[in-house]
Amino acid sequence: MDSTVSIFQLKMEDGITFFLLSSVLLLTCGLSREDDAVCVRPILDGNIELASNQTHFSPGEAIVLSCKQGYTPVSGPRRIVCIVDGTWTRTRYMCKSKLCPYPDPPANGEQYYEDTVYLSTINYTCHEGYTLKGSRTAVCQANGTWSTPTPECKAVSCGLAPIPKFGMIIYDRTVRGDKTYFGIGGTYRCLPPYALFGNPRAECTIRGTWTKTPECRVVTCPPPDNIEKGYMSNGDRRDFDFMETVKYGCNDDYVLDGNMEIVCQQNGNWSEKPSCKASCPIESEKAKIEYRGKKTWTSDLQNKVILHKEIVSFYCKDTVRNCTYTVPTQCLDGVLKLPECFEELSKFEYNLNSTEIQQC
Template structure:
């Protein structure tokens, strides 16, 4: 740009030298004036009168010009460009630089142009227009292709850009057959073939003794389907009341058990149930549910006192502790206050 300015400056100054040095001044060609008004043509100063000189006026060629004529300065401000006067004055042949502001450019791709003050008191050339340089299109990030049949079947965790991994999960809740994870390679291909979704079913749940399976009867059950278990009267459910079909084709838990009640193995002695001392015949059916603790009273082998021993009902079985002796009918009828459950409790130190 500095070389161009120097050449233009020398050319502009050439317009003020003697006519013998103006052999390079172009001939005036009709239609080449670019909509400007050219002064009267000439060949020597004598053709122009006292106040004008025969000078080179750009595309107007040799013209009668008043050297003192000036062009408009300063120019009106422009938000996209800045004008700088390159000559001491803005008179004929003065040079003006118009430079675009950062981010703007002229239509020819340059960021500056030089204009010359002409004999018609106008700056040469068309009015320069600086336009904003368009932002470059964002660089596309290379990706691996994901066919529609994959995106419509799977939920994809992650993106498909080169150098990253994704994870698949079936939208339908079915099981993923194949690799659940894939890697987008630098050649924009996947490391593994895309998996497929295979519908998984659970087989009918097993029946339970003394219980019921509450579910719609089917030959197979979909993932997420729930079934419920109930026990018959007087049986206690031991285990999950509800199980769910999982995506691996199994149920969420093993089937429960229906546990039977236990008959209290005592008739003529009170026992402790739920923290309450009771006669067995006062308990409904003289039975306790599965898992219930029953505390029996045992007589000290050497002292007239009693101590306790607990047993737990398990699925219809409840054995009295080894220390427990069932009172006889005569003891129960004739000496009820001497029954083992009614005598004084032993001191803590008396019980081994």
Template sequence: MPHSAPLILALLCLLLPVGGNKAKGATQPGPCASWREESTTVNLANQTCQRKCRHDRDCLGRRQCLCDGACGLSCVIPGRSCSWPVKVENAKTHLVQDTHSFGALMEVTCQTGFIMGAGQGAALSRCQGDRRWSLTPPCRRDLSLASCGPPPDIDHGFHHGASYRAGQEVQYQCKRGYQLEGVDTLQCQENQEWSGPAPVCRSMFCPPPQAVAKGYLVAVKKAQYRAGEVIYYLCKRGLLMDGSNRVMCLQNGTWSPQPFCRARCEVPAKRSRVLYQGMKLWVQEIPEGLVQHGETVSFYCRNHNQTCSYLASTRCFDGVLPLPVCYNEPTWLQYTLYPKRVVSEIQSC
């Protein structure tokens, strides 16, 4: 087909790619961040955006309109390089390709025992148009792996807590008779060291206990008593102990509350019955005519019209039983000649 040869040659010329660099004015191919409205340089986090553009003709000199990451289409010099080598804390770096010019990628890999914020061990960084590498998450110690050695032991005390991983705590406590000085809690830190020195357990003592009025102290006499030691008190016969007879030397060097020996009370009514322990009794019917400390006795009082009686109560406190203001003790003559008219014997109101 001699006549078809020129047509075939023409088609081949159209299909063959054009060699050489990108022609001036061509747009940057591929996806890129949305085009910026600003016409000047803009600062982003860790990146300075160059002049915005749509085409190479928008740029001056050797600059071309290229995609510059978050800055979008910008006027940059393709041959510009970022610094190399790069040191990243707790990480290793290497170039993905053998170049560190604009657009090159650097892989940042965390060292053993470290991870990035999202839990990954590596990330890519890109050489930007401002000749800086894009930010990657910092490599922090992997707390799930870091742990401390056993916490220090202390004399006369112990610690609680079985896990020694980073972020975990142990708590110290002293044995009875000792008081803790210092911080009672230590924490395992990211550097696999405990947060501070261990506390100290100091011996605690109490001075000799005070005597109790109308009572006895049951204890070995000493110049001082160790915390946790116990002594006992007894009251003299006929007295009631108010409080615990057992007193302990506390961790702060003081004694627990001491008891009191309280006296019984004499009922000050001779010619009238009273209400005691739920029974209406003559005073002579109460053993020894005495009631215990803290007990209540009710006396009979006349109403204003002197026609009936009502009860008024009072309480014994350490030997004193005050009479109600309304109570009037019958005279001997009233009690002897008219016993049925005594206040406790008339009808109740």
């Protein structure tokens, strides 16, 4: 009986002991798995590089951080460590783009860019009349410098303007040496008696060439004719060269209407001749007038005439207000129309008003 009980107890004790040992083993196995926890490859900012290519890391292992090409670190530790819970230690490590210096625009040109950080681009252009020597673009590189130096904008050169035979050119400004540049111009002239055919203006163009050169040709005009009631300064019956002139005048009281001088033109014809216009007689002898800025009587006029295109003002009477006012009229080639309101004074009125006239 005792021995039976002892065996049972032993078995029970053995069972309890087994149970307890099993529990310790289970606990020990669980701890072992936790100790073996791993960290996966961290996902960081796109501009940060990891020194290792591993995908899984054991607790205690560290990774060194660095910046990709063209970026520079800002702050934070450069190492992160895998800890036992399968996470990484924290870091504020950041990478920002490298900067290139602000560029200077080319002389006589422009530059266009939005930023000066890594991989930014500059585009260069030149002003009109200048050509770009160098690269039209530059890129901000990983080392903080621009890929190409600032280009030059060189003025377009034309050389000296071609000169037509029997001609010359007068430049708009002083030219030194044998070079001229875009925008400079000049005026062509021909030596007498040659006439210029073509555009007298020349210009150095953006293509580096001069505009078309004109020609110088001989031009003559036939002997000019005299004008009626007039005379001319040169009566030679010969051909006259381009730009030669002849002057005209009028006889007696006739007045020259038009230019006094005519010139032999490029087309071989004379410029328009003047004509002699007749003066106008004053038909009224007893009239008060204003002539050449003075008040006078028609009877006091020398030769009793008004020259062609001259203006004389006659006095008309305002019977209501009992005063006089002036009305102008012009002499045109021998014709002088008296104002409709004008009435010639009687001899009595003429003598009475010869001293003063009351104006309105």
